Amino acid sequence: MISKGQKRKLHDDVVGGMRSATWESQRQSVLGISLDKYHRGKALVEPSLRRSVLIANTLRQIHIENKPPYGLVNLAGPLPPMVPSNPCTHRESGLGVVNSTSGVEDMEEVWMSSESDFSLSAAVSSILKELDLTVDGGPGPQAPQRTPFMSIENLPRDMGLKQAPTCYLQDVKLDELFHDIDTSVFDREMGVRALSAAASDELLKYLPSLSSVPSTSPSPFSLNQSFRDLNELEHIMEILVES
Amino acid sequence: MAGVAGGNDFQWCFSQVKGAIDEDVAEADIISTVEFNNSGEFLATGDKGGRVVIFQHEQECKNRPHLRGEYNVYSTFQSHEPEFDYLKSLEIEEKINKIRWLPQQNSAHFLLSTNDKTIKLWKISERDKRAEGYNLKDEDGRLRDPFRITSLRVPVLMPMDLMVEASPRRVFANAHTYHINSISVNSDHQTYLSADDLRINLWHLEITDRSFNIVDIKPANMEELTEVITAAECQPNQCNVFVYSSSKGTIRLCDMRAAALCDRHTKFFEEPEDPSSRSFFSEIISSISDVKFSHSGRYMMTRDYLSVKVWDLNMENRPVETYQVHEYLRSKLCSLYENDCIFDKFECCWNGSDSAIMTGSYNNFFRMFDRNTRKDITLEASRESSKPRGTLKPRKVSTGGKRKKDEISVDSLDFNKKILHTAWHPKENVIAVAATNNLYIFQDKIN
Numbered sequence: 175m176i177s178k179g180q181k182r183k184l185h186d187d188v189v190g191g192m193r194s195a196t197w198e199s200q201r202q203s204v205l206g207i208s209l210d211k212y213h214r215g216k217a218l219v220e221p222s223l224r225r226s227v228l229i230a231n232t233l234r235q236i237h238i239e240n241k242p243p244y245g246l247v248n249l250a251g252p253l254p255p256m257v258p259s260n261p262c263t264h265r266e267s268g269l270g271v272v273n274s275t276s277g278v279e280d281m282e283e284v285w286m287s288s289e290s291d292f293s294l295s296a297a298v299s300s301i302l303k304e305l306d307l308t309v310d311g312g313p314g315p316q317a318p319q320r321t322p323f324m325s326i327e328n329l330p331r332d333m334g335l336k337q338a339p340t341c342y343l344q345d346v347k348l349d350e351l352f353h354d355i356d357t358s359v360f361d362r363e364m365g366v367r368a369l370s371a372a373a374s375d376e377l378l379k380y381l382p383s384l385s386s387v388p389s390t391s392p393s394p395f396s397l398n399q400s401f402r403d404l405n406e407l408e409h410i411m412e413i414l415v416e417s
Numbered sequence: 418m419a420g421v422a423g424g425n426d427f428q429w430c431f432s433q434v435k436g437a438i439d440e441d442v443a444e445a446d447i448i449s450t451v452e453f454n455n456s457g458e459f460l461a462t463g464d465k466g467g468r469v470v471i472f473q474h475e476q477e478c479k480n481r482p483h484l485r486g487e488y489n490v491y492s493t494f495q496s497h498e499p500e501f502d503y504l505k506s507l508e509i510e511e512k513i514n515k516i517r518w519l520p521q522q523n524s525a526h527f528l529l530s531t532n533d534k535t536i537k538l539w540k541i542s543e544r545d546k547r548a549e550g551y552n553l554k555d556e557d558g559r560l561r562d563p564f565r566i567t568s569l570r571v572p573v574l575m576p577m578d579l580m581v582e583a584s585p586r587r588v589f590a591n592a593h594t595y596h597i598n599s600i601s602v603n604s605d606h607q608t609y610l611s612a613d614d615l616r617i618n619l620w621h622l623e624i625t626d627r628s629f630n631i632v633d634i635k636p637a638n639m640e641e642l643t644e645v646i647t648a649a650e651c652q653p654n655q656c657n658v659f660v661y662s663s664s665k666g667t668i669r670l671c672d673m674r675a676a677a678l679c680d681r682h683t684k685f686f687e688e689p690e691d692p693s694s695r696s697f698f699s700e701i702i703s704s705i706s707d708v709k710f711s712h713s714g715r716y717m718m719t720r721d722y723l724s725v726k727v728w729d730l731n732m733e734n735r736p737v738e739t740y741q742v743h744e745y746l747r748s749k750l751c752s753l754y755e756n757d758c759i760f761d762k763f764e765c766c767w768n769g770s771d772s773a774i775m776t777g778s779y780n781n782f783f784r785m786f787d788r789n790t791r792k793d794i795t796l797e798a799s800r801e802s803s804k805p806r807g808t809l810k811p812r813k814v815s816t817g818g819k820r821k822k823d824e825i826s827v828d829s830l831d832f833n834k835k836i837l838h839t840a841w842h843p844k845e846n847v848i849a850v851a852a853t854n855n856l857y858i859f860q861d862k863i864n
Contacts (some may be wrong), residue, residue, distance in 0.1 A: 177513065204697045207755050223595055223614040224664055225760050226644045228701045231643055235697060 208233045430805040436855035446731040448851035454518035457842040460488055463513025467497040476676040494583040497532040509534050515600050533596040538587035544580045548572040554663045592618050592628050599649045612649035648708045666703030690737045698750040706762035711771040720765040725776050740786045743778050745816045745827050760830050768841045777836025781852045798850045798857040
């Protein structure tokens with residue numbers, strides 16, 4: 175299964191170019207910032223269409239570039255399998271690098287990326303749908319004032335009169351989005367409960383709720399997550415081995 | 418152009434600064450647009466509070482020809498008020514997005530000012546005489562008792578202190594669903610165009626109840642929207658030609674004679690992307706924030722986040738000149754994305770002879786590029802570097818490891834002090850630079 179003694183060299187990451195660790199971590203941070211920014215963007219007194227479109231395009235681009243560039247799936251085998259020296263090494267993120275032999279790795283990576291592809295594309299299209307509603311005369315959500323550190327041009331005005339009565343509306347929308355992804359696709363496609371739950375959690379993590387949940391930004395590197403990942407990994411391997 | 422004979426280098430001197438010195442800047446005072454009129458005699462500014470302030474260039478002093486006159490307040494008026502769109506439950510900001518002067522045709526001056534939704538035509542006129550000796554009312558305006566009137570007299574015009582009046586002559590409303598980003602007066606002096614994120618309308622200055630939609634890029638399904646209009650301008654000597662820029666870094670030139678709806682462009686300007694500099698932010702920084710035709714009409718200039726490009730209208734596949742404004746920010750794009758600075762919309766402008774261009778940056782820096790000598794200079798608009806008629810010292814941002822004396826490091830730049838709006842006098846070497854709530858006026862020292 176996991177052959178010992180063969181480690182993925184550091185320069186392979188660099189040679190891999192777009193798949194290097196730094197690129198991956200930047201991709202993650204840009205993804206997080208973009209989703210966060212989109213939801214904060216809805217808090218603007220005046221939603222700027224240009225800004226929303228640029229953020230949505232950035233999200234799309236991240237989603238597109240998530241696909242393995244050199245056809246990792248199709249490689250005959252010259253690429254040495256990624257083997258961790260310590261099988262307990264946690265994944266860098268739920269959406270990319272995995273630790274296993276090439277066969278399982280390919281499968282899992284493809285599977286994980288189609289997982290995340292779907293959840294990301296669902297997020298992106300729901301964002302644009304809401305954009306349509308907001309700009310085109312739907313009851314655009316009015317949210318509380320923006321946080322500081324925004325550019326001066328967009329400083330919030332003193333709106334003592336207006337308070338945002340629609341926070342709960344936003345939460346409802348987020349929940350609906352979450353439910354959609356949770357029930358329809360995951361169960362149908364895979365039937366692997368543990369993993370679908372993990373991926374849903376993953377998505378939820380990137381869609382910060384605006385109301386009662388405390389706003390500590392969840393770290394993708396939490397210990398619970400890695401233990402769960404490990405269990406899922408072993409679970410997948412069992413299934414694949416059996417089949 | 419005065420000042421260029423013999424020397425290529427400008428020597429910019431501080432002339433004036435307008436605005437409060439307070440550290441605490443009231444948001445309504447933030448200047449949102451600056452524009453000279455066609456003769457340069459007047460300089461108009463609009464602010465976030467919806468006010469327009471017009472300055473007039475005073476007569477030069479004959480005794481000291483090297484001393485240019487100053488700009489003093491000529492008129493102040495409230496152009497736009499905040500509104501509330503009840504249907505969408507959204508506030509409509511009163512911030513003045515753009516001011517454009519009409520060419521002068523009589524003693525009065527006309528300008529168009531716009532906020533996000535409504536364009537207004539203002540007439541600014543002087544009154545220096547008033548009639549005295551009315552029959553029916555007293556000098557203070559009270560009606561006279563009719564029984565007291567025993568004789569008739571002809572009112573006489575008497576001189577009075579100069580009064581400048583601004584009155585709204587036309588209101589062009591309800592034509593834009595999205596936020597207006599540009600207005601541009603046509604060379605026929607009868608029509609003008611207004612552009613929002615997805616549509617461009619053509620108006621006649623006399624007609625307010627309808628306009629022609631000439632560009633519409635709204636997709637049937639908003640989910641497919643990936644590109645918005647960011648700026649538009651009429652060509653200065655061909656009244657049928659205009660251009661509009663997009664958030665994807667493209668410019669389309671359209672001819673209104675070709676079709677009623679100019680969705681299909683006549684020319685398409687785009688520079689192929691450099692694959693080696695591709696990043697997650699490539700599209701955002703390619704978004705064009707301003708497009709300006711040269712006075713000659715032969716070139717146009719576009720401003721994106723990091724550079725200014727000059728295009729020859731006859732060459733669509735790449736610009737003829739590219740100037741880096743603040744290339745040192747390229748490695749900071751992620752932070753600038755996080756704090757939203759990457760969405761800042763900088764403007765750019767030509768000088769009167771099209772030999773130089775100017776644009777703003779952060780830390781109250783602004784940059785000028787001489788197209789002939791290819792020299793560039795960075796200057797600062799701040800109280801500290803402004804001594805009366807003192808020459809501005811060139812500034813430098815250190816990009817390498819070693820920071821020389823007088824240089825400022827990239828990390829010390831103040832990203833809250835941004836120069837988004839600048840204007841160059843159409844005939845003289847006088848520039849106006851808006852730094853948050855202050856307006857700086859600099860002029861070139863004539864040798």
